[in-house]
Structures are given as C-alpha cells and as structure tokens.
Amino acid sequence: MRLSLKLTVVVATLAVTAIAASLVSAGATNDASPRRYVVEIQNFKFRPATLSIRPGDTVTWINRDIAPHTATKESNAWDTGNLIKDQSNEIAFSSPGTTSYFCRYHPNMRGGITVSAK
C-alpha cells in the first residue's frame, strides 16, 4: 500500500510538472510575437488618437470617412498614401520612439504612436 501511494504521488507530480511546463512555453510564445493594431479614421479623427506599441508591431489605418485621408509622419518618413473610403494601409514599426503624425489633406487631424520595448 505504501508503494502504491508513493507511486501515485510521483505520477501526479510528474503530470503537474508537465502541464506547468507546457503552459509556460505557450505563454512565452504569445508574449513575444508581433501584434497588429487598427486605427480607424472616422469623422476626421484618428481613433485611437494615440497608441503604445512594441518594436515589430504593425499599425493598420482604415478610412471610414467619405473624404480621402492619409496618415503621414511629421517628417514624411512614412505615409500610408491616399486612403479613399474603406481603404486601408499598414506600417510596421521597428525603432523605439514617439512619433506624431497627421493627415496631409486635413492638417488638423493628428495622432501619435509610441514605440517602446517595455
């Protein structure tokens, strides 16, 4: 009986360890993978107006307005190009830093993206 009890405890411990290891492994994979974010352009506003993302993440802008828009970095380093209604374009961000952007056609429309490894 003692042998049977010991065997049960060993098997249970091994099983719990295996399950825990698989959970940790799965969590580590999801945490490291690049993410995709969506900014909707609606009623002449970028929604959300500000985003915090990590290096390697991608942002997609979708225009829901009748009027064409762009999402353009202040220095013109990146630009979605002309987006007509329901058209989208994406930009991948690799370098840390904070970026302000605007619509070239409607300069009052402004947004910001912060890229941070944390």
Place this chain on the structure above:
Amino acid sequence: MTKEEHQWLTQNAGAAVVVLLHLREAVPHTSNQKRTDRMLKKTLFAAVAALAMTSSASWAQSPAGLNDLEIAHVAYTADLIDIRYAHLALAISKDPKVHEFARTMIRDHEAVNEQALALLAKLKAQPQDNFLSRQLNEDADKLVAEMSKLSGKAFDQRYTENELGYHQAVNALVGEAFIPNIENADVKALFEQAFVIFKAHETQAAATAKAVLQRQSMKQ
C-alpha cells in the same frame, strides 16, 4: 424675440443665408472683413425679422420647404461651385498653401458628390432643380467673373476669405434648414457625414485665410 419669431427665423435661416450670400457679394471687400461680416449678419437677421412682422409676402420659397431631391440638387450644386472656385485658385494663385487647400476642396467635394450620385442611383431618383440651386449658380458666376480679374495677393485674399464665408453660409443651410427636414434616412445619413466634412473645411478655410493675411502683412 418671441417664441414664434424665433421659430420662424429658425425655419427660414436658410433663406436668410441666401440673402446673406447676396449681401456679401454686394458689399465691397474690406480689410476688416470679420467685423464687416458680423455687422452684416446682425443687420440681416434684424431686417429679415422686421420684414416678417410687417410683410404679407409669400415665404413659400424657403430652403426649409425643399424636398429631399431638391436638397440633394442644392448640395450637389454647392459642391460643384466650390470645386469650380478651387480650379480657379489652382489656375491663378501662386501660393502653395492656397493650392494645397484648393486641392483638398476638389478631392473632398468630388468624393461627396460621388457618394450622392451613388445614393441617388440606389434610390432610382433624380435630383430636382430649384430656386436655391439657380441662385447659388448665379452668385457663383458673378464671383468667378470678379475673381478672374484678380491676381497675386488680392486673389489669394479674396479666394480664401470667400471660402470661409461660403462654408459658413453652406453649413448654416445644411445644419439648420436641410438636415432637420430631410425625410429619407439614407439621404439624411449622407448629409450628416457631409456636414462633418464641410465643418472641417470651414476650420481649414479660416486657418488658410489667416495664414494668407499674415504672409501678406509680413511681406509689406
């Protein structure tokens, strides 16, 4: 002002706007256009109110009385007029900021008209010509003739200040006379989306007009 007077004025705000457009054309352009506009608006609304109290004139021709297809025709006409002004600016102005603004007007108003035509096709309807569309076109013809004779900073100032006044007047018409009276839900939804665009244009026109004036005063 009594409740009835206020209600009448609200319903006929569009007609008052048309008269305002005429008066803006008649009053010589001044360097203090903002003050002139404020005085004009106060005078205009007081005059319209006084006339309503004493006159038995028919107010059947009111923007608030237009049906959905007539309203669509007015909006389409107003878009085409602003596109026309913008093409004139591209042809005459040498200012890159004026060109940027004009290209945005063309881009946005063409997009609105494209949506309007698509909606009318879906509804299997034709826009209906009316007194207000005809009046807008007559006024536009006169203004184009006037602006075509201008050049340099005189043109830039006239164009940008007219853009501000034009969008202010059209927005008052759309917001106060049209949207509350449109019956078809799809037409109303389109106008509400277009209204957002026109209000953004009004803000942009104000900024562009101010920038033109500032550049001109710096050069003097």
